Amino acid sequence: MAQNYPMSTYGGNGHGVTGQDSTGHRAQQQSGETTSARNSFFSQLPSRQSSGGLGSYSSSTKRSTKKKMAHRRTSTRRMSGLDIEMQKIDPDADLSEIHEQRAKQLREMPAPLGKKRELRAQFEVATQKTLSGCTQCKYSMNWKRTKERWSDIMMQLEVWRSSFKEVEDQKTILYQVLFSEGFMELTELFYGFYYSDDLILEIEGEKIKYNMPLAYLLVCVAYFSLSLVLMTDLEEERRALRRAGRTGCQKFGLYTSRFIINIIVIIILAGSGYLIYYTTDFALQNKNNPVTDNEMLLFLISYLPSITITALNIVVPMIFVALIRFEDYSPEFEVQFTLFRTVFLRLASLAVLIASIYPQIVCDSEDQDTCGVCQPSNLQCWETYVGQELYKLAITDFFVVGGTILFVEFPRKFLVTKCICGVTKAIGQQEFEITKNVLDIIYSQTICWLGAFFSPLLPAICVMKSFIFFYLKKWSLIYNFLPPSRPYRASKSNTFFMVVLLIAFLLCLLPIGFSIMQIEPSRACGPFRNQTTMWTTVTNNVATWPQWMQDIINFIFSAGFAVPFLVILCLALYYYHSIASAHREMVIRLKEQLVMEGRDKHFLLARLQELDPQHGKGHKKKADRPPPDQPGTAWGGEMTPTSPGMAHPNVPLINDERF
Amino acid sequence: MGASNSQFTEAELEDYQELTYFSKKEILHAFKRFHLLDPDAVRQDRNVRLPMNTILELSELKVNPFNDRICKVFSSSNDGDLTFEDFLDMMSVFSDNAPKGVKAEYAFRIYDFNEDDFIDSADLKEVVGRLTGDQSLTDEDMQQLIDNIFEEADLDDDESLSFAEFEHVISKAPDFVNSFRFRL
Numbered sequence: 001m002a003q004n005y006p007m008s009t010y011g012g013n014g015h016g017v018t019g020q021d022s023t024g025h026r027a028q029q030q031s032g033e034t035t036s037a038r039n040s041f042f043s044q045l046p047s048r049q050s051s052g053g054l055g056s057y058s059s060s061t062k063r064s065t066k067k068k069m070a071h072r073r074t075s076t077r078r079m080s081g082l083d084i085e086m087q088k089i090d091p092d093a094d095l096s097e098i099h100e101q102r103a104k105q106l107r108e109m110p111a112p113l114g115k116k117r118e119l120r121a122q123f124e125v126a127t128q129k130t131l132s133g134c135t136q137c138k139y140s141m142n143w144k145r146t147k148e149r150w151s152d153i154m155m156q157l158e159v160w161r162s163s164f165k166e167v168e169d170q171k172t173i174l175y176q177v178l179f180s181e182g183f184m185e186l187t188e189l190f191y192g193f194y195y196s197d198d199l200i201l202e203i204e205g206e207k208i209k210y211n212m213p214l215a216y217l218l219v220c221v222a223y224f225s226l227s228l229v230l231m232t233d234l235e236e237e238r239r240a241l242r243r244a245g246r247t248g249c250q251k252f253g254l255y256t257s258r259f260i261i262n263i264i265v266i267i268i269l270a271g272s273g274y275l276i277y278y279t280t281d282f283a284l285q286n287k288n289n290p291v292t293d294n295e296m297l298l299f300l301i302s303y304l305p306s307i308t309i310t311a312l313n314i315v316v317p318m319i320f321v322a323l324i325r326f327e328d329y330s331p332e333f334e335v336q337f338t339l340f341r342t343v344f345l346r347l348a349s350l351a352v353l354i355a356s357i358y359p360q361i362v363c364d365s366e367d368q369d370t371c372g373v374c375q376p377s378n379l380q381c382w383e384t385y386v387g388q389e390l391y392k393l394a395i396t397d398f399f400v401v402g403g404t405i406l407f408v409e410f411p412r413k414f415l416v417t418k419c420i421c422g423v424t425k426a427i428g429q430q431e432f433e434i435t436k437n438v439l440d441i442i443y444s445q446t447i448c449w450l451g452a453f454f455s456p457l458l459p460a461i462c463v464m465k466s467f468i469f470f471y472l473k474k475w476s477l478i479y480n481f482l483p484p485s486r487p488y489r490a491s492k493s494n495t496f497f498m499v500v501l502l503i504a505f506l507l508c509l510l511p512i513g514f515s516i517m518q519i520e521p522s523r524a525c526g527p528f529r530n531q532t533t534m535w536t537t538v539t540n541n542v543a544t545w546p547q548w549m550q551d552i553i554n555f556i557f558s559a560g561f562a563v564p565f566l567v568i569l570c571l572a573l574y575y576y577h578s579i580a581s582a583h584r585e586m587v588i589r590l591k592e593q594l595v596m597e598g599r600d601k602h603f604l605l606a607r608l609q610e611l612d613p614q615h616g617k618g619h620k621k622k623a624d625r626p627p628p629d630q631p632g633t634a635w636g637g638e639m640t641p642t643s644p645g646m647a648h649p650n651v652p653l654i655n656d657e658r659f
Numbered sequence: 660m661g662a663s664n665s666q667f668t669e670a671e672l673e674d675y676q677e678l679t680y681f682s683k684k685e686i687l688h689a690f691k692r693f694h695l696l697d698p699d700a701v702r703q704d705r706n707v708r709l710p711m712n713t714i715l716e717l718s719e720l721k722v723n724p725f726n727d728r729i730c731k732v733f734s735s736s737n738d739g740d741l742t743f744e745d746f747l748d749m750m751s752v753f754s755d756n757a758p759k760g761v762k763a764e765y766a767f768r769i770y771d772f773n774e775d776d777f778i779d780s781a782d783l784k785e786v787v788g789r790l791t792g793d794q795s796l797t798d799e800d801m802q803q804l805i806d807n808i809f810e811e812a813d814l815d816d817d818e819s820l821s822f823a824e825f826e827h828v829i830s831k832a833p834d835f836v837n838s839f840r841f842r843l
């Protein structure tokens with residue numbers, strides 16, 4: 001069992017090359033040692049694993065010699081690797097490839113430029129012969145140059161590159177947002193404008209039919225697919241982050257207060273939801289039966305739901321921030337939890353808005369008049385109405401964010417810097433909260449997605465809005481704000497924001513998908529005015545296709561295809577899940593093994609001390625070192641450099657190094 | 660060809676290009692930044708060794724809590740003073756194109772304050788102290804934090820992080836690459 005010492009596993013324990021080399025030296029000097037004593041010694045190791053014992057030994061040896069090796073190790077590690085690699089390159093291989101490989105290795109070496117140059121010179125002498133008379137190189141060089149030029153151009157084109165450079169810490173890259181206009185109901189901006197007849201184009205005598213309803217649907221599908229692709233691209237780069245949260249004693253009282261505060265939060269959320277529902281309902285009632293003739297008042301009432309939602313989005317998070325202080329969470333969790341509640345509020349408010357509109361737009365069969373026009377609430381064109389609501393929301397959001405910057409943040413900075421009196425000093429300069437600003441953008445984007453179907457030009461408006469936001473916020477950031485006092489938040493929350501964005505996206509798809517598949521479109525407006533549902537357009541269109549294509553489509557949507565497909569998907573999912581959990585298991589195993597190695601090391605050091613009285617004193621500190629949960633500062637610094645004791649013949653282990 | 664272009668021959672540029680993660684244009688831009696740090700000195704001698712205090716004027720480094728360590732690590736004279744080549748090295752490692760491994764290597768050296776090739780608790784104390792700045796932690800909190808770090812990262816229980824352990828921790832922080840970078 002303990003007699004086999006697989007050396008191949010030994011190199012992989014993650015310790016530096018030099019440690020092995022130096023011990024290897026000594027190992028050769030001591031190679032006359034008997035093996036039986038060694039074997040019995042090994043069986044005593046806590047881990048009883050030869051590779052573990054060796055590994056831990058090498059690391060401890062290395063520690064003892066580390067002062068000497070400090071400067072050599074890091075550079076040797078890669079450089080020796082480079083030599084090996086260089087020899088390995090096949091002289092018959094494509095020369096440009098060799099070039100590429102070598103350049104890559106050189107660049108990756110953690111050495112100063114001068115050192116790299118030397119190494120390259122060495123290499124060049126070795127391969128000079130083969131390099132002459134190479135025609136392939138020319139092509140590859142040309143290609144390389146083209147690529148460089150291209151990347152230069154791309155660099156210049158990258159939007160806001162210089163701005164980002166200026167703002168550096170600000171990593172809110174997701175500026176692609178929204179904004180739209182209310183009194184222009186019958187413009188391209190809203191659903192209602194689009195007609196249902198086919199557009200006939202005559203190009204060089206050929207008639208081309210442009211199917212407006214189908215085009216409308218397809219454009220929306222393309223838009224959402226593109227959004228999803230862009231988002232998942234970003235998401236892939238940010239895997240889950242581990243939280244290094246603290247654990248502390250929590251008392252009963254704390255739990256009680258947390259419970260109460262959570263109840264309060266739920267009440268606040270429910271209250272906000274009701275308020276949104278009430279104002280939406282009120283605004284709609286008012287649209288049908290105006291309570292006043294005052295135009296200004298009417299205008300305000302029509303904007304009431306948007307104003308309510310936006311105001312709630314400002315006020316409620318402040319309450320959350322105030323409340324969470326009483327809950328005594330760790331600082332990081334505090335931030336995350338407040339953020340979670342705020343996100344919930346923002347998404348829920350939009351959901352409530354949609355839910356309040358919904359009863360107004362679906363037809364009960366009794367509501368239908370003789371012409372088949374559905375008039376539960378005198379909404380001639382509900383799609384446009386939904387578009388208008390979201391448009392108003394976008395506008396309100398824009399003015400509130402802009403207004404906050406111009407009329408709150410700027411005056412505050414102005415007062416604090418210009419007027420030195422007690423009050424302003426107490427307020428102090430504001431810090432830039434990245435989370436809040438990123439949430440603003442996500443919210444903006446959500447409105448854009450939600451409204452994109454009912455107000456096709458909303459995304460364009462959003463883009464303009466985001467441009468204006470970007471420069472406003474950048475200006476505000478530079479002139480009005482102090483850097484945040486907790487810099488770690490930005491990077492830690494990255495994944496979180498991507499997840500929020502994804503959830504928001506899926507939530508937006510739900511009502512849109514539902515209205516396409518289920519709700520009857522308005523009869524008075526829009527491209528789908530003659531159909532029972534918007535989806536009918538697609539089915540009708542498919543019916544005009546050649547028979548074989550119809551058969552394929554029918555097959556794809558039939559149970560005969562869908563069920564096996566789902567089963568295969570599930571199997572694939574299960575397969576990857578198993579692989580993932582196997583890997584996880586492996587990681588745990590390896591971790592355990594490493595811990596065992598650590599124990600071996602302690603054990604060996606203790607033995608070392610016993611066997612070597614001359615240096616016992618020096619090692620005692622290390623060998624008797626308390627378990628790692630106690631501070632062990634002496635451990636690192638003062639070890640004596642390679643002592644003769646380390647290579648003492650009585651210590652059989654050392655010789656094992658090169659067996 | 661502009662004024663700054665004439666500073667380098669085509670061959671020199673290709674040379675730099677091969678040894679760094681930069682294109683020629685970026686190398687020239689890097690030189691411009693270097694030049695701006697001390698125009699007179701650089702005009703007289705392109706290979707002048709600028710003192711650390713001058714380098715620290717660079718906007719990316721100005722507020723960085725580890726700015727002196729960064730300079731020292733990249734200095735070929737080991738005292739924090741940088742020549743243009745050292746400077747280019749630094750910008751290259753901090754550029755978008757430098758792979759994670761290279762960045763991790765230098766991050767390790769930056770945090771290894773006593774340069775013993777291990778990040779031990781003294782190094783960690785220094786790192787945390789610099790990161791927290793004015794609102795420094797109490798000794799108790801600091802100890803707790805360092806214990807937590809070791810618990811998470813110190814796989815072989817030797818109360819210090821070797822490069823392999825450090826690299827392992829970095830692999831769990833996908834954002835490392837984004838934070839360990841300058842925009843040129």
